[in-house]
Amino acid sequence: MKFSVTVILKKDVLDPQGKVVENTLASMGLNSIKSIRQGKFFQIEVDEKDHTTAEKKVDEMCKKLLVNLIIEDYKISKI
């Protein structure tokens, strides 16, 4: 069972990496950008047949390692 996890900084947390991308794009002439935020993306394949159990496992992985819950939000979706 395959899941995708997107991790992104919470709305009120400064995102310097995204800011740099935004400025670079603007300096390249692509200036119709309102905002860019950058985050992480994981494609996780779990060896589990039951959807609920599999998603619970992925959620555990996120909470234990992949996501810093203090400053980041995450979203799990099935692929």
Place this chain on the structure above:
Amino acid sequence: MKFSVTVILKKDVLDPQGKVVENTLASMGLNSIKSIRQGKFFQIEVDEKDHTTAEKKVDEMCKKLLVNLIIEDYKISKI
């Protein structure tokens, strides 16, 4: 108009970062993982009302800066 862009290494390209995450999770006892691949995620807000034009702009950003087309695949979706 808001888009999300996910960038991930092509299937045949080695992903050492993902491998490290996989091994770390396994050593933490979470061992029902088949595979993990890590990529980048962007949340882009474009100042454009027409959907096609906006998506074209985001696609241009990807091709010019955000994605290395030789080793990476990307996917744009509207949020």
